Amino acid sequence: MNWLRKLFTKPQAVDDRDTAQSNAYDLIGGDKVIRAIAHDFYQQMQTRPETQALLAIHRSPMQESEQKLYEYLSGWLGGPQLYQQKHGHPALRARHMPFAIDESMRDQWLICMRAAIQNNIKKPEHQQVIIQAISTLADTMRNC
Numbered sequence: 001m002n003w004l005r006k007l008f009t010k011p012q013a014v015d016d017r018d019t020a021q022s023n024a025y026d027l028i029g030g031d032k033v034i035r036a037i038a039h040d041f042y043q044q045m046q047t048r049p050e051t052q053a054l055l056a057i058h059r060s061p062m063q064e065s066e067q068k069l070y071e072y073l074s075g076w077l078g079g080p081q082l083y084q085q086k087h088g089h090p091a092l093r094a095r096h097m098p099f100a101i102d103e104s105m106r107d108q109w110l111i112c113m114r115a116a117i118q119n120n121i122k123k124p125e126h127q128q129v130i131i132q133a134i135s136t137l138a139d140t141m142r143n144c
């Protein structure tokens, strides 16, 4: 499937989207859906009793974190590289090094992200592929 292949290819250069071909970003509903996922993610984190340790390592208020997650997901899913345009190379693992991320933290992060994806992406087959890919990415953030 073309959109799946594109999800796993290296990120496109800034402003170099191939808008003639649909990819994960377009198929799930583009900017609006990605904004909604980032918002929902932080709502989940703030309201679930089982993710309070994850909440505790985030800054408050969370608007900046939500905005950065939205920008990152936009590029990661094959849309505009908003994060890179604003903040440079994501170097995501390095940016997470100040935080102790063990299996439990990873799992709490994934609880929130899984719910946000399921609440905002319509098709179960799209949810499934994206959850799988983001779980692999989240696992690479572990540093203890």
Ligand code: HEM
Pocket (backbone or CB within 6 Å): 054, 057, 058, 059, 060, 065, 068, 069, 072, 087, 092, 095, 096, 099, 101, 105, 106, 107, 109, 134, 137, 138, 139, 141, 142
């Ligand atoms: C695996 C468990 C993860 C934990 C515990 C975690 C935790 C954190 C924390 C504590 C911050 C700082 C937020 C703040 O200052 O309020 C952060 C920033 C961020 N996280 Fe994660 N994160 C995880 C995985 C991920 C994944 C998989 C992604 C990508 C999909 C991601 C994307 C980001 C982005 C884009 C930022 C902003 C970086 C910046 O400061 O520019 N995180 N994360």
